[in-house]
Amino acid sequence: MEQLKGFGIVPFAKGALFNMLRTYKSPNDKVSALIENGDIISLKNGLYVVSEKHRSEKLIIELIANQIYGPSYVSLDSALAYYGLIPEKVSVVSSICSKRSRKFKNSLGHFYYFSAKPDYFEIGVNSISIDNRHHFLMASIEKAICDKIIFTQNLNIVSIKSMELFLVENLRFDFSGIQEFDFSIIEKCIECGIKTKALTLLLKYFKTII
Numbered sequence: 001m002e003q004l005k006g007f008g009i010v011p012f013a014k015g016a017l018f019n020m021l022r023t024y025k026s027p028n029d030k031v032s033a034l035i036e037n038g039d040i041i042s043l044k045n046g047l048y049v050v051s052e053k054h055r056s057e058k059l060i061i062e063l064i065a066n067q068i069y070g071p072s073y074v075s076l077d078s079a080l081a082y083y084g085l086i087p088e089k090v091s092v093v094s095s096i097c098s099k100r101s102r103k104f105k106n107s108l109g110h111f112y113y114f115s116a117k118p119d120y121f122e123i124g125v126n127s128i129s130i131d132n133r134h135h136f137l138m139a140s141i142e143k144a145i146c147d148k149i150i151f152t153q154n155l156n157i158v159s160i161k162s163m164e165l166f167l168v169e170n171l172r173f174d175f176s177g178i179q180e181f182d183f184s185i186i187e188k189c190i191e192c193g194i195k196t197k198a199l200t201l202l203l204k205y206f207k208t209i210i
Contacts, residue, residue: 004039004054009134011067014046043068043106061108062128063136065093068104069113072097073125075139075147076114083141085174096121096139096147114151120192124185141177142185149202150195157198163205178206 003020014031017040021027034040040048047068049059062074062082076094080086097113098121104111124143129135139147148171149155157163167173183203190199 004034004050007050007055009049009055009057009059009063011043011047011049011064014048017048041107043108044104059108060130060134060136061093062138063130063134064108065095065111066136068111069095069097069099069102071099071121071137072113073137073139075144076151077148079139079141079144080148080171080173082138083144085141086171088172096151114147117192117194120189120194123188123192124182140182140185142182143189145173145202146186146189146199149198150189155198157201160201160205160208163198163201167205175209179210181206183207 007016017031017034018027021030024030031040035042035048038051039053041051042048043064049064062078065074065078066072072095074082074093075096077086077088077090078092078094081088081090092110092112095111095113096116098118099113099115101115102113104113124140124146125137126140127135128138138144149157149166155166157166167175183206186199186203186206190196190203
């Protein structure tokens with residue numbers, strides 16, 4: 001369908017699709033046919049994106065993650081990999097959300113959302129612009145590291161040495177840009193009272209290697 005090209009790479013709701021299909025007697029059946037024929041991709045119930053058959057641009061997976069469940073911002077390994085700070089390829093798109101934790105699976109991959117309290121959620125979130133046309137929310141580098149520490153289960157960091165081992169051996173973190181870090185973001189995260197000791201050790205460690 002030629003009209004599908006108008007959606008571009010931005011996810012759209014079933015209402016927008018129904019508006020396009022208003023001349024059909026059974027729009028639900030047509031939606032199912034569009035999915036089955038590979039014209040559109042179902043991201044979750046009622047949310048879709050156009051398949052590569054009807055678009056010329058590559059999908060922005062971070063934008064997709066923001067739209068599947070929100071308010072949310074991409075973080076943890078997904079953000080650290082985006083910034084080029086860890087070498088591993090990320091198989092799950094991880095985000096922090098202000099609602100309850102959720103997981104979604106579709107043909108594009110796995111999307112995990114970890115719940116955070118409002119005062120913590122709003123710290124250190126950046127709006128990333130792609131070609132001044134598409135925007136998505138992502139944790140700053142500093143917030144992504146804090147999120148990684150807070151949302152990693154059974155993480156036992158009790159000293160600066162154990163923090164170093166976590167960053168260097170576990171994450172294989174790239175410290176080349178640490179002089180540009182905004183430590184006030186980590187300080188604000190500490191003030192929220194979540195894993196305070198570990199975040200304080202993180203801040204102390206970074207300051208020892210500048």
